[in-house]
Amino acid sequence: MKELKGTTHLAIGVGIGVVAAATHPITVTNAAAFVLVAAFSALSADLDGTSLLSGKLTKAARLIRVLMLWGGVAAAGAAAYLYAAKAIFYPYWTIAAAVFVLLGLISGNGAIRNALVSLIGAALIYAGYAIGHGWLMGLGLFVAWVPWLNHRGLTHTVWAVIAWGAIGWGLERKLGIEGIMTTATCGYLSHLVADTLTPSGIKWLYPLTKKTFKLPFR
Structure with a gap:
């Protein structure tokens, strides 16, 4: 399988959001924010193609x-x-x-x-x-x-994770909900980790190197 379905990335993101909500003060607003942020973050890397x-x-x-x-x-x-x-x-x-x-x-x-x-x-x-x-x-x-x-270019790199974390940090400051930045970063990162586990892999350090990281690791 060369590509993971969007629903798989979504499920992983929702799972991250649920864990984040469970490990922070639980309110309806907080829980919704964690799940939505994690789910959206887990899907955003694929905006470089049909997603x-x-x-x-x-x-x-x-x-x-x-x-x-x-x-x-x-x-x-x-x-x-x-x-x-x-x-x-x-x-x-x-x-x-x-x-x-x-x-x-x-x-x-x-x-x-x-x-x-x-x-x-x-x-x-x-x-x-x-x-x-x-x-x-x-x-x-x-x-x-x-x-x-x-597709699977710059959005699937460590630099994109850093940029997404910065967006999450700004959102956390505006919402005043501690943990939003970490949740956003983990959601985005989960997409890249999951794609690394596919045969086609991703170029984590592109454009510094075009080396593709995938399973089996080599």
Whole structure:
């Protein structure tokens, strides 16, 4: 098995969240925070590809691609009709129609999905700026950037764990719940450890080295 399912990573993350909740003062708010943070962290490394978090956007991406293609075709047809029937030429309309047709033809569903994820990241950056939450801006930057990276590249490294821990530290300060940073870091780290146990492994120290760490260790 080269890849673990997202549901497996999710289950591991939920388990980490439950343990964290059980080892800290238990309240409904705290328990929910620990489980949600650990579960989301355990899935976030796979935002560099189709994942449990971004997979739902694939249908939306497919629809957008169809709308761009056929919307462009319809606009081009309308422009052609107006020119043929009434000798009226709309250059900007014609250019826009051509652009939409070309985008529909050359854009893959994956690229559109990545763009949608990046838009979500941009919204998080703006929200973090608007309310003065640095951790949310950091999360937004992560979400906006990583969809364009190679799968199991930088998001599957020790550097990503450190960056995610910094985001978790900011969240812990805002929530005032001790242990959130550790929970976030452990959740993210669990994803990388689990992927290390697969035959394809991961490059923990990329880009310093392209060595892949996997089982059997060698």
